[in-house]
Structures are given as C-alpha cells and as structure tokens.
Amino acid sequence: MPEVFRTQRFVEFSDTDMAGIAHFSAFFRYMESAEHALLRSLGLSVFQRLGDDDALSFPRVNVQCDYQAPVRCEDELDVAVSIERLGTKSVTYRFDISRGDTPAATGRMTSVCCRIEPGQTPVATPIPDEIADRLRPFVADE
Numbered sequence: 001m002p003e004v005f006r007t008q009r010f011v012e013f014s015d016t017d018m019a020g021i022a023h024f025s026a027f028f029r030y031m032e033s034a035e036h037a038l039l040r041s042l043g044l045s046v047f048q049r050l051g052d053d054d055a056l057s058f059p060r061v062n063v064q065c066d067y068q069a070p071v072r073c074e075d076e077l078d079v080a081v082s083i084e085r086l087g088t089k090s091v092t093y094r095f096d097i098s099r100g101d102t103p104a105a106t107g108r109m110t111s112v113c114c115r116i117e118p119g120q121t122p123v124a125t126p127i128p129d130e131i132a133d134r135l136r137p138f139v140a141d142e
C-alpha cells in the first residue's frame with residue numbers, strides 16, 4: 001500500500017473572504033505547506049544547499065484545485081498528501097483536503113527539481129536518488 005502523509009491545520013481568519021469562507025487561493029498555501037511538512041518529515045528541506053553558491057530548489061510549474069465544500073475560520077482541516085507521479089525531474093503531488101468526513105478540496109501541484117545559482121535562472125535537473133528514494137513510498141498505485 002502506498003503511504004499517505006497526513007497533516008492538520010486551522011483555517012485562519014486571514015484566509016477568509018467577505019463571504020466568510022476560505023478564499024480559493026488559501027488552498028494553494030495549504031497545499032504548499034503540506035508539501036513542505038512532508039519533506040521535513042522525510043528529513044529533507046525545501047532548499048538543499050549543494051555547495052557555497054549552488055542549491056537544489058523545487059519551483060512549481062502547475063497547480064490545480066477542485067473545490068467541493070466551503071470551509072470557515074477556525075475549521076480544522078485534514079490534508080492528505082500522496083504522489084501521483086514521480087518523474088525524472090518532477091514530482092506531482094495530490095492533496096485531499098477535508099473537514100472531518102466532508103471533502104473540501106482536491107488539488108495537484110507539480111514541482112520541478114532545479115539547480116539554482118545566484119543570478120541565474122533555475123535549470124531543471126534529475127531528482128537525486130537520495131531524494132527520490134524517500135519520496136517513492138508515497139507514489140500512489142497506477
């Protein structure tokens with residue numbers, strides 16, 4: 001069975017809009033911080049230094065979300081993270097966000113492994129084996 005990483009968070013007052021429900025953009029932050037929490041839980045970081053000037057980073061190239069039910073300030077959300085695709089240079093995460101038994105949103109985000117050098121644009125690079133090996137248990141079955 002593939003592993004699923006689970007984390008919880010509250011809907012903040014600043015996440016909500018004039019309708020009193022969480023703004024659609026808040027879900028993108030929920031996804032991002034859940035991904036970071038997964039990486040930390042695996043002993044990884046969002047920013048891996050390679051040398052004095054060189055680093056690995058994971059800019060996003062695609063983010064998408066379907067919204068199923070509104071959530072409100074102080075609602076406690078469960079965020080379940082799995083990996084839909086672990087490619088050579090990219091990871092596509094899936095996020096199932098719920099409030100209790102009520103599904104609230106399902107999102108996807110693709111992050112690309114890049115080499116970063118000061119003053120240069122990021123260059124996509126294969127995900128190092130030591131990172132891919134830690135992510136692989138979370139790859140969902142086809």
Ligand SMILES: CC(C)(COP(=O)(O)OP(=O)(O)OC[C@H]1O[C@@H](n2cnc3c(N)ncnc32)[C@H](O)[C@@H]1OP(=O)(O)O)[C@@H](O)C(=O)NCCC(=O)NCCSC(=O)c1cc(O)c2ccccc2c1O
Nearest residue numbers: 032046057058059060061062087088089090110112122124
């Ligand atoms: C990121 C790029 C440099 C990639 O360049 P390019 O697309 O030319 O690379 P490749 O063609 O080699 O493809 C690499 C890899 O990506 C997959 N891919 C590319 N586009 C898509 C897409 N639209 N959807 C899905 N997948 C895509 C492709 O299939 C390859 O994967 P394989 O697995 O098959 O090998 C370049 O695209 C670029 O610079 N884009 C702009 C990025 C950007 O500015 N994003 C917004 C800001 S990033 C950000 O907000 C951010 C948030 C965080 O939380 C971070 C956390 C940790 C680190 C960094 C963070 C961060 O930057």
